[in-house]
Each structure stands twice: as C-alpha cells, then as structure tokens.
Amino acid sequence: MGRRPMIVIAEPDAIKQVLQKDFVNFTNRM
Helix, strand or coil, X not given: CCCCHHHXXXXXXXXXXXXXXXXXXXXHHC
C-alpha cells in the first residue's frame, strides 16, 4: 500500500478489489 496514493482517491472500487486480493493472499500465508 502507499505506492500511488492518488489512485486510491481516484478509483476506490479498484482499491477495494486490490485490498480483497491482498487480504486473501495474506490469509493464505497464515
């Protein structure tokens, strides 16, 4: 996170998808 803060504001839906994917990957590592 924090790579492109402007995109977070410009595309909240895209950010939600990225967060969901990252969350799934994180839970798989646990």
